[in-house]
Amino acid sequence: MTSKSLPNSRRGTAPSAAPCRVTVCRGCCCGDPAKVPGVDHAGQIPRLREALGGAAVVRASECLDVCDQANVIVVQPSAAGRAAGGRPVWLGLVNDDDALADIAAWVRAGGPGLAEPPGVLDLYAFTVSRRVGKALDA
DSSP states (O other): OOGGGSOSSTTSOOGGGOOEEEEEEOSSSTTOTTTSTTOOHHHHHHHHHHHHTTSEEEEEESOOSOGGGOSOEEEEOOHHHHHTTOOOEEEOOOOSHHHHHHHHHHHHTTOTTTSOOOGGGGGTEEOOOHHHHHHHHO
16 A cells, blocks of 8 residues: 555544634633633633634643643644644743734744744743643644
8 A cells, every 4th residue: 555545534534624723721721710710711712713824723621730831722733834843832822812923923824834933932831741741742
């Protein structure tokens, strides 16, 4: 069997069709008004989905084990972005709508591997341990 005859994914869609995924932590600390007061935690995910306009899949996750960075959002590259060298980008302290808008604009432009993030997102980006990172890829 040649590589041409292999399906491109479990769903049979082309890899380039797989969009970015945006994971919003909603574990023990992220999304908790006691840990991060003054944020409309319940409204973050719907506002992010609206701002993305279908450009990415948004999902909530249990604790991502980086509680000191609450609220955490991870932007995983699309299939095309990963093929271009993009890797998941972890963003912490995402506690305002301006940050959500910047994340959405970047993802709509292509996200990791395909578009440069707005410079302000450098202030939110952080590196996680391999153990934590692998847990999200599973």
